Amino acid sequence: MKISLDWLKEFININESAEEISHQLTMSGLEVEGIEEFESIKGGLQGLVIGEVLECGKHPDADKLSLTKVDTGAEEPVQIVCGAPNVAAGQKVVVATVGAMLYPGEGEPFKIKKGKIRGEVSLGMICAEDEIGLGASHDGIMVLDTDLPNGTPAAEYFQIKSDQVFEIGLTPNRIDGASHYGVARDLKVLLDRDIKFPETDDLKVANLSRTITVEVQDAEACPRYTGLTISGLKVAESPTWLKNRLEAIGLAPINNVVDATNYILHGLGQPLHAFDADKVTGDKIIVKRANAGQKFVTLDEAERTLTAQDLMICNTEEPMCIAGVFGGIASGVSDQTTSIFLESAYFAADVIRSTSQHHSIKTDSSFRFERGTDPNMPVRALKVAAKLITELAGGEVTSEIVDIYPNPAQPFEVSVKYKHVDRLIGKHIEPAKVREILEGLEMEFLSDSEESFTVAVPPYRVDVTREADVIEEILRIYGFNNVELAEDLSADYLAHFPKKDSDLLLSKLKSMLAATGANEIMTNSLTSSEYVKLVNSIRDEENVQILNVLSADLDVMRQSLLFTGLESIAHNINRQQRNLKMFEYGKVYRKVEDKYEEDNRLSIFVTGDQNDESWRRKTGKSQFHDLVSLVDRVFQFLNINKFEQDSVESDLFAYGLSYKSGDKVLANVGMVNPKLQKKAGVKQTVFFAEFDWDLLVKRYKQDVTFKEIPKFPEVRRDLSLVLDENVTFASVKGLALKAERKLLKHVNVFDVYKGENLGEGKKSYSVSFTLLDEQKTLTDKVIDKTMQRLITAFENDLGAIIRK
Missing domain, CATH: 3.50.40.10 (Phenylalanyl-trna Synthetase, Chain B, domain 3)
Structure with missing residues (x-):
């Protein structure tokens, strides 16, 4: 909502600056989100004055130019070269002086500079109306009919209006403030000033000739x-x-x-x-x-x-x-x-x-x-x-x-106890001050005693109907900043293990994802039921149907963040933004029997190239593992390290992984089913991850464990494993950590190869193993024995062939 400072002055006398008024309004509950400068003509005609053409003659070196002497109110007349055909001596004109910035009706703004035109000095410009944004005519200069003295600002002649406008973020309960008079009512109390209402006593009924x-x-x-x-x-x-x-x-x-x-x-x-x-x-x-x-x-x-x-x-x-x-x-x-x-x-x-x-x-x-x-x-x-x-x-x-008006609206009668005022505000406020504030807010005292009082709240304050509402009115006018913190305020009584703050955790996680180069999106909770018909893992009967459907494509509440996310990706791709890394936090909805359920989800999308083209590095298409690395960072951030990986079962994906904790699915990650991509109009591969946010918060570990950095060196050994094509790296990693629990600290795949020389249905993983004994230096004998144990496990359990 926009409120003009000059307009406010029609209702209340204001001498304070816009910034001071902004602070007063914000602290009283009408939050000012910004202050804009308004000018009825852009630039406010700054640097433009009324001038008089004293002399006008032909330019010596140009037939279509005139050489003029113009009185602009300065000590000496200035010389101006003018190209208008109608310029003549004796005219009152608008002159843009040197340094003035002009904002024409069309085209870019430009600054008036001292210069030479065809060899003659020109110290300003005599203006046409389109050159200063006052109209569209460019037939000639503006000739004024005025007795104003030369040098008078053009803004004064044209009654140019400048103003400061408050952008107020009006909360739904404060509709009483949705007008200049409403805002002035608050300022009346805050500034202790009288408020004016427009006079109408001289409104007369001329006759009754047109009665309806x-x-x-x-x-x-x-x-x-x-x-x-x-x-x-x-x-x-x-x-x-x-x-x-x-x-x-x-x-x-x-x-x-x-x-x-x-x-x-x-x-x-x-x-x-x-x-x-x-x-x-x-x-x-x-x-x-x-x-x-x-x-x-x-x-x-x-x-x-x-x-x-x-x-x-x-x-x-x-x-x-x-x-x-x-x-x-x-x-x-x-x-x-x-x-x-x-x-x-x-x-x-x-x-x-x-x-x-x-x-x-x-x-x-x-x-x-x-x-x-x-x-x-x-x-x-x-x-x-x-x-x-x-x-x-x-x-x-x-x-x-x-x-x-058969049933006139009555004020709200609200009783308030003084002890509750002190208790809720956290400070004793004298009853006289309480009365001053409430009467300033047009509340009438019906009764008043040492213990309590009753006020009649005017009907336009639809948000003040209870004791707590009246106390809030007292506090916002008294001033939140005027309530001092107690001297004995302490934090040492706080619980050693504070309750998990889901909102704060989410905010920090969003910052982490944004730091990786991902952009946050916020999509519509409504989507098309056609998506669900393309898959089996989401049941059509669990759709939450919209009764007053606005569009055939917005007829159900989403059961997954995937559908609306794909639409956002399509929107970006259609505008030449193909390399995308995005995340979203939002709700999903479903109907189970006669009940409606909603859950919080976090999603990540990766599509297009890994990075923009550059001479410094090559780019390539985003891969499944680019998304997995982001998923791993989320789990690391939340200190969640106990989970199992399995092949994803949902047909939202062409392939992927499911991260599970017991029988609960923490996240599903994979390549999006091409049928869903086609439905959304996306023609490039999209990788998608969806987390159960509520479950993540439950598994989140707030405790941070510190331990001494090992004094002994770690050792890396590599193996090249030829495996069946359906064996995942997660299987390799899980088996390795099971076979060597003490010394094996990290397992990583750094190359994947497929070729005819490996045989049909085979692939090769190049895997690194990091070994560390925190108590002593590893010997070759121990390292070799450990690696042999791993090789045996891979050969026996996964049918691996170790490439030499």
């Missing part, structure tokens, strides 16, 4: 509906000040009527809607539920199918607007509109939220209504809007204000 009646058929969905008519107006472009206000917060101006409603929405937090009064058939507004299956075309020209739950604003013949969400194209304000019915209402949050989600429509109005607006604001905002529209578009109010 209102009937609310569903008071629960629409507890309050107000409106009035304005006739004789003229729809036109908004004035500069209003366009600047809207553009500062990222809105595109439309016309004076629509812009006025947006101005009130973002200024006061009350959504409004203007109907062309001539389109209100029967001069009657009816607020009712839609007929199921009814078609309705919204302002974006999209035809939507309504449901019986949708609340509609209708005339006597047809719907005109989806209440609180989006207007209809047939009844909206157009250039031909001369009279309007201006709506200001309060709708039930759950009704608007349901409609907005069903139709996938998110608007500034629905954003506020579905979180809860102020039921006491509609008439106040309506008056401000009516006054503003008549000022901008002319016309006059031609009806009384309709206000249908």
Whole structure:
């Protein structure tokens, strides 16, 4: 959400800097994520002044150039070479002085420098409107009609607006802060200042010539509906000040009527809607539920199918607007509109939220209504809007204000004990200070004693309904930083073996993976059920089906991170990013009988070349073992070293390994089944690993064991083993460690060979064995005896042939 500092000043006097206000808001719960500079014209016309052409003559060496003397307010006139055909003595012009940076309507910015043009010195530039971003014309220089003195900044003449805009990360509970007036309410208490609300006392009803009646058929969905008519107006472009206000917060101006409603929405937090009064058939507004299956075309020209739950604003013949969400194209304000019915209402949050989600429509109005607006604001905002529209578009109010409000909203009554305030905040706050804070937040004290008090919380604070909520309000205004740490605060009572922090562990693991060159991805939890139909290891009946399917390709919750990861890989490959190393943490979902289950998973993807092309080293295609090395690093990071490896059983893979701890699968690793790759549109080999994160956390060892570095040297011996093609290295390694438990510290394969000379169905592993005795130096006799024991085990158990 964007909040303009200048706009805030309409409601409260602010002398502090944007940085100071940012700090105050952040510490009170309206976190400012950034401050942007806004300029109605880029560059703010800095370095541009009003000048007067004193002399104008032909350039001695160029027929199409003029040599001018221009008074820019400096001590002496400056000489400027100008190529415009309309330049003449006596004109008031815009001059870009030396050093000014210009931002043209099209093209790159450029800086004005002192220079020579065809041998004549030129100390600036007389500007056309397109050269400074004020328009598109380049027919000649701008000639001004002004009595401003020479040297006056051009920004002053053109009323260039600069502003500082806060980007506020509004949390869902603080919808009361979703407007400039709402933010000003917090600043009122934080800065101890008065707050101003726009005056409307001079709003007059001219006559009752255009009365439109209102009937609310569903008071629960629409507890309050107000409106009035304005006739004789003229729809036109908004004035500069209003366009600047809207553009500062990222809105595109439309016309004076629509812009006025947006101005009130973002200024006061009350959504409004203007109907062309001539389109209100029967001069009657009816607020009712839609007929199921009814078609309705919204302002974006999209035809939507309504449901019986949708609340509609209708005339006597047809719907005109989806209440609180989006207007209809047939009844909206157009250039031909001369009279309007201006709506200001309060709708039930759950009704608007349901409609907005069903139709996938998110608007500034629905954003506020579905979180809860102020039921006491509609008439106040309506008056401000009516006054503003008549000022901008002319016309006059031609009806009384309709206000249908059968059951006025009541404040929330909340009782609070002072001892609970002290206990939850961690500091004693004087009752007088508590009262000052809460009354500043517009809470009325109904009772107050030494032990407790009761306050009436205004209805617009939909998040303050309990004792803890009121105490939170006290704390955020009092200031978290004003609660001191106790002098006796100590950490020596903490458990010696703290509870495992899954989030912290995951964060550190992500950093480790990122350090290997992998990129983290975050994919949609929805995927296509077609993937499951291609494999047997994931059961179709365990799919979690989506009831309101948005797309045929997003009809189920994913049972594996593989499917959405493949789609991300396809997206990257289609944009020429073929060498990928990615990881993702996310949930997978399945339905078991009548229960739904979700589990946390960690995945790693490797595809394409091992590294980008370089003259320093050769590249090659990523291999299965490139992924395995990453998987091993994950297990090392988590201090998990007790597991078995077996061939993967899942047909998500063409081949691979399964890492198991007992009967539990820690991870499956392998090459992705080509059928799944084809379904995702990936034409290059992908290697994929998926970890059971919850199981990894359980197996994670927090203890770090230290031991002395051995004083004796280690010894390496190599063997070349000819094996059957189906024998894995994991089998070789496991057998070796079983045959020699004491001296064998490390087993590694450093070469794999297949060839006709080995025989059909055979392969050769070149394996290194690292031996170490931590108590003494190894002798040749012990080494040879150990290696012979390993050779015997390989020959007997694996049918290996030892190549000499």
